[in-house]
Amino acid sequence: DTAVSQTPKYLVTQMGNDKSIKCEQNLGHDTMYWYKQDSKKFLKIMFSYNNKELIINETVPNRFSPKSPDKAHLNLHINSLELGDSAVYFCASSQGLAFRSSYNEQFFGPGTRLTVL
Amino acid sequence: KNQVEQSPQSLIILEGKNCTLQCNYTVSPFSNLRWYKQDTGRGPVSLTIMTFSENTKSNGRYTATLDADTKQSSLHITASQLSDSASYICVVHTNAGKSTFGDGTTLTVKP
Numbered sequence: 001d002t003a004v005s006q007t008p009k010y011l012v013t014q015m016g017n018d019k020s021i022k023c024e025q026n027l028g029h030d031t032m033y034w035y036k037q038d039s040k041k042f043l044k045i046m047f048s049y050n051n052k053e054l055i056i057n058e059t060v061p062n063r064f065s066p067k068s069p070d071k072a073h074l075n076l077h078i079n080s081l082e083l084g085d086s087a088v089y090f091c092a093s094s095q096g097l098a099f100r101s102s103y104n105e106q107f108f109g110p111g112t113r114l115t116v117l
Numbered sequence: 118k119n120q121v122e123q124s125p126q127s128l129i130i131l132e133g134k135n136c137t138l139q140c141n142y143t144v145s146p147f148s149n150l151r152w153y154k155q156d157t158g159r160g161p162v163s164l165t166i167m168t169f170s171e172n173t174k175s176n177g178r179y180t181a182t183l184d185a186d187t188k189q190s191s192l193h194i195t196a197s198q199l200s201d202s203a204s205y206i207c208v209v210h211t212n213a214g215k216s217t218f219g220d221g222t223t224l225t226v227k228p
Contacts, residue, residue, distance in 0.1 A: 004160075041204060043161070043218040056214055090160050099148045099210035106151075108160030 004109035023091030032074035035090040123219035140190040140207030153206040
């Protein structure tokens with residue numbers, strides 16, 4: 001069974017569209033994250049949710065809105081897509097917040113490659 | 118300038134050889150440091166997690182070291198295999214909730 005799954009794996013869309021990426025974890029973790037990896041392979045955290053509550057919101061445009069319907073899901077909705085949004089987006093989960101304890105190992109999903117034309 | 122600097126940027130070694138990757142950081146206050154392996158087209162996979170008081174941690178052929186005084190960490194790979202070809206990413210978490218990723222080292226192991 002896949003621990004952290006994301007859908008879709010690939011997403012190609014036009015500038016200005018609105019799209020969503022879904023993430024689910026079956027590890028029973030309390031904390032979930034969204035990361036963006038740009039073309040230079042640099043990973044940057046976007047959001048962190050703990051028990052469905054937003055904990056960390058890095059300097060991300062408000063066109064990006066995470067939604068956590070329950071602890072096992074953290075979806076990412078993006079409005080008015082721009083060319084610069086093209087990247088690979090990774091979802092991850094851990095038992096608790098990674099910065100709070102070394103016991104909170106993060107498990108990453110396979111990524112969603114978003115291409116904005 | 119990234120607060121987590123990794124070197125070298127890329128490295129090519131022959132199968133069976135050892136190698137060492139470096140990670141220097143300036144972020145604070147330090148909580149823990151993690152090394153990840155990321156295969157092409159896949160998500161990162163955790164290799165080691167180290168706290169302030171830990172100097173060395175091993176995971177199979179991977180051994181990470183941490184010198185919290187000099188703010189340096191290294192990842193040593195022993196008897197490399199073709200499957201070790203990947204990007205290796207160093208991440209430092211702070212007690213303030215900040216996570217800073219290094220740019221990664223791309224390792225290529227050749228037969």
